[in-house]
Every structure is written in C-alpha cells, then in structure tokens.
Amino acid sequence: MTIPSPDLDDRRFQGLVDEAKRLVQQRCPEWTDHNVSDPGVTLIEAFATMVDQLVYRLNRVPEKNYLTFLDLIGVRLYPPTAARTEVTFRLSAPQPEPVRVRAGTEVATVRTETEEAVVFTTSHPLSIVPCSFAYLATWSADGEAVERSEELALGREVPCFSRTPTPGDAFYVGLSAAVPMGVVVLRLDCRVEGVGVDPRRPPLRWEAWDGTEWRACEIEKDDTGGFNKSGELILHLPRTHTASAVVRRTAGWLRCRLLEPEPGQPSYVAPPTVRRITAFTIGATVEAAHAETVRDEVLGPAEGVPGQSFRLARPPVVPGDFVVEVADPDEGSGWADWTRVDDFAHSGPDDRHITLDPNSGRVDFGPAVREQDGGLRYYGAVPRKGSAVRVRGYRTGGGRRGNVARGALRVLRSSLPFVARVENRRPALGGVDGETVESARVRGPMTLRTLHRAVVPHDYELLAREVAPDAARVHCVREGREADAGGVRLLVVPAGRSDEQGRISFDELIPPPDTMAQIKGHLDDRRPLGARLMVEPPFYQGVTVVAFVQARRGAVPERLREAALAALYGYFNPLTGGPDGQGWPFGRPIQSGEAFAVLQRVPEVNLVEDVRLFPADPMTGQRGDATTRITLDRHALAFSYEHQLRIREV
Numbered sequence: 138m139t140i141p142s143p144d145l146d147d148r149r150f151q152g153l154v155d156e157a158k159r160l161v162q163q164r165c166p167e168w169t170d171h172n173v174s175d176p177g178v179t180l181i182e183a184f185a186t187m188v189d190q191l192v193y194r195l196n197r198v199p200e201k202n203y204l205t206f207l208d209l210i211g212v213r214l215y216p217p218t219a220a221r222t223e224v225t226f227r228l229s230a231p232q233p234e235p236v237r238v239r240a241g242t243e244v245a246t247v248r249t250e251t252e253e254a255v256v257f258t259t260s261h262p263l264s265i266v267p268c269s270f271a272y273l274a275t276w277s278a279d280g281e282a283v284e285r286s287e288e289l290a291l292g293r294e295v296p297c298f299s300r301t302p303t304p305g306d307a308f309y310v311g312l313s314a315a316v317p318m319g320v321v322v323l324r325l326d327c328r329v330e331g332v333g334v335d336p337r338r339p340p341l342r343w344e345a346w347d348g349t350e351w352r353a354c355e356i357e358k359d360d361t362g363g364f365n366k367s368g369e370l371i372l373h374l375p376r377t378h379t380a381s382a383v384v385r386r387t388a389g390w391l392r393c394r395l396l397e398p399e400p401g402q403p404s405y406v407a408p409p410t411v412r413r414i415t416a417f418t419i420g421a422t423v424e425a426a427h428a429e430t431v432r433d434e435v436l437g438p439a440e441g442v443p444g445q446s447f448r449l450a451r452p453p454v455v456p457g458d459f460v461v462e463v464a465d466p467d468e469g470s471g472w473a474d475w476t477r478v479d480d481f482a483h484s485g486p487d488d489r490h491i492t493l494d495p496n497s498g499r500v501d502f503g504p505a506v507r508e509q510d511g512g513l514r515y516y517g518a519v520p521r522k523g524s525a526v527r528v529r530g531y532r533t534g535g536g537r538r539g540n541v542a543r544g545a546l547r548v549l550r551s552s553l554p555f556v557a558r559v560e561n562r563r564p565a566l567g568g569v570d571g572e573t574v575e576s577a578r579v580r581g582p583m584t585l586r587t588l589h590r591a592v593v594p595h596d597y598e599l600l601a602r603e604v605a606p607d608a609a610r611v612h613c614v615r616e617g618r619e620a621d622a623g624g625v626r627l628l629v630v631p632a633g634r635s636d637e638q639g640r641i642s643f644d645e646l647i648p649p650p651d652t653m654a655q656i657k658g659h660l661d662d663r664r665p666l667g668a669r670l671m672v673e674p675p676f677y678q679g680v681t682v683v684a685f686v687q688a689r690r691g692a693v694p695e696r697l698r699e700a701a702l703a704a705l706y707g708y709f710n711p712l713t714g715g716p717d718g719q720g721w722p723f724g725r726p727i728q729s730g731e732a733f734a735v736l737q738r739v740p741e742v743n744l745v746e747d748v749r750l751f752p753a754d755p756m757t758g759q760r761g762d763a764t765t766r767i768t769l770d771r772h773a774l775a776f777s778y779e780h781q782l783r784i785r786e787v
Contacts, residue, residue: 339363
C-alpha cells in the first residue's frame with residue numbers, strides 16, 4: 138500500500154473562494170454583487186485556481202522535506218517521561234534513632250530470564266523517625282477533651298467514645314514525635330465491648346494532625362476489628378504530620394473518629410475500651426521515579442571549533458538537572474559549568490550554553506554563522522581545544538515499561554543499615570514512551586498555530602503537553618469574571634489507574650508538584666505580559682450513587698453487583714467516563730437520569746427502581762442530602778465515591 142502524502146494545507150478551490158468573499162464583506166462592504174457574473178468574482182476565482190495549484194504542489198512535498206521543515210520550525214520529539222510511585226522502606230526492628238535513606242537510593246523489580254530489572258530511584262532523602270506512645274485523650278461530640286493518660290497508666294479500662302457512642306466522638310493518641318510519611322504500629326489491648334458493630338467494617342476513620350487540619354491515614358492492617366479485640370493497627374501517616382498542642386499536650390497527634398454509619402452498616406451501641414497502648418515506627422515512605430542516575434560521565438576532549446557535538450552513553454534523558462562541565466584552568470575548581478538552553482537564538486559569543494536532545498542524548502555547543510559582511514558570529518562560547526568535557530549527572534530511563542504493578546518493586550540494590558525490605562504499595566503511573574515521528578508530523582501544524590506563544594486557551598493546553606506528555610487531561614479556563622480577561626487557570630489531571638471494579642484512588646488524581654512546576658515555568662516564558670497563570674488540579678466533586686435494582690430471573694446477585702458498580706465507577710470517572718468515554722466533561726452536571734441509563738444497560742438488570750445522588754467530599758467522606766442533580770463549576774470534574782447497590786431478586 139502506498140504511503141499517503143501529508144497535506145500541509147487542506148484548503149481547496151471552493152474554500153479559498155468562500156474565504157475571499159468573506160474578507161470582501163469585511164473590508165469592502167460597498168461591494169454587494171457576489172454573483173459569478175461579476176468581474177471581481179471572476180478575478181477571485183482565477184486567483185483561487187492559482188493558489189489551489191500551489192497548494193496541490195506543496196502537498197506533494199516528499200516526506201523527508203516535510204520532516205526537515207518540522208525541524209526548521211523547531212519541532213522536537215517529546216522525550217519519555219518517568220513513571221512515579223511511592224516506595225516504603227521497612228525496618229528489621231524498631232530503632233531508637235532515626236534511620237536515614239539518602240536521595241537516589243535504587244530499588245528495582247526482580248530480574249528474570251527474559252526481562253531486565255526496572256530500576257527506580259528515590260527523589261528525596263528520607264528519615265525514618267522513631268516514636269512511642271505518649272498521651273491518650275477522648276473527646277465527645279458534644280463535650281470537651283478529657284485526658285486519660287493517667288487512667289491508662291494505672292491499668293484501668295478507658296472507653297474510646299462516650300457512654301452512648303455518637304458520630305463525632307473521637308479517640309486521641311499522642312505520639313512522642315511527629316512521623317511524617319511514617320508507618321506506625323499501634324498495639325492495642327482491647328476488651329470485647331464494642332457491641333453492635335461489624336468488626337469487618339467499623340464506621341471509623343483514623344486521621345493525623347498536620348498543624349492546620351486533620352489528614353486521613355491509610356490503614357494497612359487492623360487486627361482489632363474496630364477495638365473489639367487485642368491486636369495491631371498499622372497506619373501510614375501523611376507527609377504533613379507535625380507535632381503540636383492539640384489536647385493541651387504537645388505531641389504527634391492521631392485520632393480515631395466515629396463516623397455516621399452508611400445505610401446497612403451497623404454502629405456501636407456501647408463504647409469499646411482500651412487497657413494498654415504501645416506505639417513504634419516500622420518504616421516510612423518516599424517518592425521514587427523510574428530513572429537511574431549517571432554521574433560524572435566523560436564525553437571527550439573539545440576540538441576548539443564551534444558546533445561540536447557529543448553523545449551521551451545512556452540515552453534517553455528524563456527531565457531533571459543537566460549540567461555540562463568543561464575543564465578550565467582559569468576556574469578555581471578546574472571545571473566551569475555550561476548552562477543548558479532550548480536553542481542558541483539569544484546566545485552571545487561569551488555565553489557558556491549547550492543544547493540537549495533528550496531522545497538521542499546529543500549535546501551540542503553553539504555554532505558560528507557567517508554574516509553578510511563575511512564575518513563570523515558566534516552563538517555561544519567555544520571550549521578551548523583539548524579541554525575535557527563531562528556531564529556532572531543526568532537521569533536515564535522513562536517510558537511505559539516503568540508502569541509496574543503494585544508490589545513489583547521489592548529489590549533493594551544497595552544495602553541499608555536496619556532496613557529489611559522495600560515495597561511499592563501502589564502501582565507506578567505516568568510512564569510515557571518518547572514521541573514517534575508520526576505523532577510529530579501531526580503536531581507540526583499545531584506548532585505553527587501557536588508559534589510557541591500562549592494567547593488563547595487552546596494554546597495553553599498545547600504548550601502544556603510539550604513538557605507534560607504524561608498528563609491525561611489538560612484544560613484551560615478563564616479565571617474570575619467574564620470582564621476579567623487577564624487570569625488563566627490551567628487544570629491538570631494526571632494519568633491514574635483503576636482497579637478491577639473501575640475505582641480510582643483520589644491520591645492518584647493529584648498531579649506531582651514537579652510536573653505542575655515544569656508546566657508553569659514553560660508557560661511563564663510564553664504567556665502575554667500581565668497575564669496571570671495558575672496551574673493546579675481541578676476541583677473534584679464526589680458523588681455517591683445509591684441505586685435499587687431488580688435482577689433478572691436466574692441472575693447471580695454478586696456478579697450483578699460487580700457489573701453494576703463497575704458501570705457506575707466507569708461512567709462517573711474523570712479519566713474514562715462521560716458520554717464519549719474520554720473523561721467526564723468539565724462543568725457537566727451530574728444527573729440521576731444518566732445513572733438510570735447506565736444501570737439499565739447492565740445485562741442482568743431487569744429494572745432500575747430508584748436512584749439517589751449524594752454529593753460527597755472525597756477527602757473527608759462527608760455526604761450531603763439526596764438529590765437528582767448535582768451542579769458542577771466549570772473547573773470541576775465528577776469523582777465516584779463509594780457507590781451502593783441494593784438488589785431485589787424476583
């Protein structure tokens with residue numbers, strides 16, 4: 138099959154004629170006769186015929202010339218992006234002193250006979266802070282805090298909640314120190330007193346104080362069954378956990394809050410009690426990226442001529458610090474730093490600038506261009522002949538290969554004192570392969586349209602994807618009132634991963650801070666002077682669908698429940714939901730009629746009897762009143778939160 142030629146200009150004869158007539162109406166309104174008999178229209182058609190022939194010849198440009206043209210206008214292939222996840226370092230035993238994990242520590246998947254190991258490196262230094270139990274307090278929903286530390290020290294049984302457990306009652310545990318991103322174990326000696334609650338799903342929520350508000354903690358393990366028996370509780374604390382005086386004592390405070398039970402969920406009729414508490418740290422979590430760090434790579438000697446190029450040993454290069462050093466005896470340290478720039482257009486003859494092609498790993502020094510008067514103009518300084526050239530450090534990796542599953546990273550490539558093992562408790566996301574030539578061909582006309590400047594909202598979206606190809610969605614809205622045209626808000630939705638039922642963790646919808654910083658820095662150089670730009674995640678409006686359905690005769694209730702819930706989670710989804718399956722549209726209201734339609738399409742559903750919508754807060758879990766329509770702001774998306782389904786069998 139013959140490869141189709143690219144159309145650089147898709148306009149045709151009739152389109153050119155129509156466009157010319159529209160311009161005539163704007164610029165020459167006194168000309169009103171546009172019939173084919175008019176001499177002016179004849180001239181328009183004659184010129185349109187000539188332009189149509191030129192466009193036809195232009196569209197016959199060979200592929201090589203087209204790609205050369207893209208290179209001339211500055212189109213560069215997007216480099217691969219590195220997948221990110223969080224890795225948890227587990228201690229062999231609780232330690233009395235903090236355990237340090239340096240930035241750049243490497244963890245990897247297991248190497249097999251057919252696949253090489255996928256290596257991740259930690260992005261920040263980590264300190265595993267030890268802690269112990271310090272204070273205990275209770276706080277009733279309609280009363281004040283009462284410290285119970287002395288009662289616990291005397292061996293008395295302390296009730297966790299008020300005499301009649303009420304939603305809002307809280308049980309406070311004070312740690313000897315704050316443990317940000319720590320994994321803390323609470324050993325609780327409890328007696329079976331929490332009558333009425335289901336031990337498998339008690340209406341409880343563990344939270345940590347960060348100095349301004351309570352942040353939810355992730356529960357890895359709960360052997361107590363909601364304070365119904367002695368056991369261990371393993372909590373993953375948030376990054377912002379800090380020590381402060383909450384209940385008149387300064388400590389790293391945690392609390393367990395009694396929630397309003399959901400429909401069909403039993404709650405406490407008597408308060409559970411605790412006789413003893415022990416706390417200690419068994420690990421901590423830090424962010425890691427699919428990249429290996431290469432340090433002090435020697436590129437070779439300089440030849441003393443402009444435009445010299447070098448190749449890195451391990452391309453591609455993922456975003457990060459990249460500094461080239463050239464041996465210079467005039468410098469005190471012997472090495473001079475050369476700064477990476479996008480191009481040499483604004484480089485002078487004394488500027489130590491280099492460019493980098495991340496995909497091929499090519500490093501270029503500034504060229505020299507001959508002027509009309511015969512002289513040479515240097516765009517960038519030229520290293521001295523014989524000077525050694527090296528790269529201080531860069532990160533290599535990236536691509537879809539880094540999107541490893543949960544629990545795949547379990548190999549510690551360098552031994553760390555007191556660290557027994559490592560794991561990723563969430564799948565790695567955000568890894569995207571480098572851009573293909575075919576994709577660059579499609580993007581070429583878009584580059585001509587924006588000309589590397591952000592003016593209209595579509596320009597902001599296109600330019601943001603140049604530095605964040607791993608973002609699933611980028612949407613630009615005007616900030617403020619209609620009369621205020623100087624504010625722009627760019628909403629970034631990262632690529633999340635759903636589970637078997639279609640659920641997406643709310644944490645996966647928060648874009649990484651470095652991604653938002655890269656986007657903002659890229660657009661700040663291209664936005665109009667005076668335009669205010671904000672790069673942030675959208676507002677997510679949680680929605681809980683409570684549906685009553687009638688099953689078909691012979692349907693398996695559990696299979697029907699899974700299929701119906703998967704349909705709801707898939708439709709009210711910021712990434713894959715909505716009418717077209719491309720993600721819930723920004724600002725589109727949520728209506729109960731759509732939930733009726735989604736459930737009715739499930740094969741084993743005979744009749745959808747009732748649907749109720751509840752607005753929910755994904756952060757706190759609080760739900761509003763039932764409604765048939767939830768209105769969204771123009772910068773908001775729908776987020777499914779704990780749908781519920783009741784099945785009536787025929």
